[in-house]
Amino acid sequence: MELRYSWDKENGEKETWEEINERAYKNIYSIVDFPNKEDYLSRILEYGKQRKFILGGRFLAQSGKEYHQTNNCFLLRAEDTREGWGDLLNKASVMLMSGGGIGIDYSQLRPKGTLLKRSGGTSSGAVPLMKMINEVGRGVMAGGNRRSAIWAGLIWDHGDIYDFITCKNWIQEIRDLKEKDFDFPAPMDMTNVSVILDKRFFDAYDNENNPKHSLAQDIYWKTIERMLKTGEPGFSINYDNSNESLRNACTEVVSEDDSDVCCLGSINMGKVETIEEFKEITELAQLTLLIGTEYSDVPYPTVKEIKEKNRRTGLGLMGIHEWLIKRGYTYDKNEELTEWLTVWKNTSDYASEKWANILGFNIPIKKRGIAPNGSTSIAGGETTGGCEPVFSIAYQRRYLTPNGWKKQFVIDFVVERLYEEGYDISKVEDAYTLSLNPERRIAFQAYLQEYVDNGISSTINLPPFGTIGNNNIKEFGDVLYKYLPKLRGITVYPDGARGGQPLSSVDFKYALQRKNLVFEGNENCENGICGL
Secondary structure (H helix, E strand, O other): OOOOOOOEOOOOOEOOHHHHHHHHHHHHHOOOOOOOHHHHHHHHHHHHHOOOEEEOHHHHHHOOOOOOOOOOEEEEEOOOOHHHHHHHHHHHHHHHHOOOEEEEEOOOOOOOOOEOOOOOOEOOOHHHHHHHHHHHHHHHHHOOOOOOOEEEEEEOOOOOHHHHHOOOOOOHHHHHHHHHOOOOOOOOOOEEEEEEEEHHHHHHHHOOOOOOHHHHHHHHHHHHHHHHHHOOOEEEEEOOOOOOOEEOOOOOOEEOOOOEEEOEEEEEOOOOOOHHHHHHHHHHHHHHHHHHHHHOOOOOHHHHHHHHHHOOOEEEEEOHHHHHHHOOOOOOOOHHHHHHHHHHHHHHHHHHHHHHHHHOOOOOOOOEOEOOOHHHHHHHHOOOOOOOOOOOOEEEEEEEEOOEEEEEEEEOHHHHHHHHOOOOHHHOOOHHHHOOOHHHHHHHHHHHHOOOOOOEOOEEEEOOOOEOOEOOHHHHHHHHHHHHHHOOEEEEEEOOOOOOOOEEEOOHHHHHHOOOOEEEEOOOOHHHEEEO
16 A cells, blocks of 8 residues: 555655545545535545545545546557557557556557558558557556556457467467566567457357358457467457447446546445445445546546546446355345445436536546456455455465565455454355356356446456366357357456466465565575565
8 A cells, every 4th residue: 555555744654544535535526616515525535534435546646746647547549640650659658657557449550461552561550559559568667666557459350360369479488487577578468458349240250141250250269269378368349339449458448439538436345334325435436536537637638628528437346255255145146236236326327417417517428337456455445356256365466566576475355354253264265266167257247247337347267278177168168158248348367377477376374374474576586485
């Protein structure tokens, strides 16, 4: 928390969690005026201090600064001109340096080898520009302690799609080097990549008479194979919304407008006890994010124009799995959760229209999106991120500091709390348990998507390729295809697929003995870990 969000105070101490929230909420609310504002501010501020609603990380880190860029991400479309390439590189630099992630749809670029009428020669295609943006992200990362977050998407029938699908194929030597040094440059290592699927894809895949039937089938199964072996690409799906091809870096925000933004915050279901309280927090949180769309500074004028037009918010949920565990539910759909999700959807819709009219804003075009909540769920919410299950009862976490990469043994926050209460932790389902039946994860995400008008960022953990639970490409592909039209995105991660992964499962007792100790990654020490 201190590294990510705490400011230094005049006495040399760091802000506490309560002080971070005081600074953030008071600055956000300072730009508007409406009846009983102080009452609404005091109520949401108290929920923030209680960790029942967690603002997006950029709000926590930037609110109160002279230049307060509090959007977590920006969504861009690559233009097919030389000027467009240069403009995109400049925008990416500015946005990443401001702390925001970026998502870019490259589908408008001409395929590699296309003749260029104006200047002669042939087009370089989409992948070289993606690689250039990736290197911009690497340079920005080197200047601070926040890793660049980038998403790249390409439509399924683009001429460069086969090069795109394999653009992150790392040979074993690169994976080994990445494991020893996470900063070692590997192809597209700052970027998440997704094949974009629209309704045309499903029509082609299902209809043998469609001229693109063979292409759709081939692209799907080649992507599934790469996904199960390496974790990428993922799929971004626009079944009913073909124009909404843009995503943020984690893909929980969708848009059709270039230069759109993410305004994020999440209700912590793990700490909310009653549905009545949940409803109140939902309205206050939606109000806060709506004000937040106005509060944030912008890197260039088009962003201001688009954010004021759309007023897009990403009111999310975190701690969903903790909520399920506390109530004795498995990681599946149930009637009580359906009731809570219905309240979340209806209340955020109602609050968006009500408060937009009071504040004189456009009604938000989209309101809800479930983010992964990496650092905010750990440092702020102390709960499970987004709709993710407990990753592992115990794990080793790798993270970046100004002094380099560190490792820490962690017992999951939720599991630790239950363990201290005498709960039998062997009954807790974690991502590794669920990985043996990935359809449960996929079905649960499709169920949640019914209540989400943006998207959901969730990574389905799988065993290493070729082992039990991840050894049948056809079976996984057939299961996934049943749910694809109901999803906006899907990502999997086979354990150990990429060197330097941030989280690795470890034995509970081993981690318990090393709890609260921080280690330095070093290949010359035993197990690659040196005590500090």
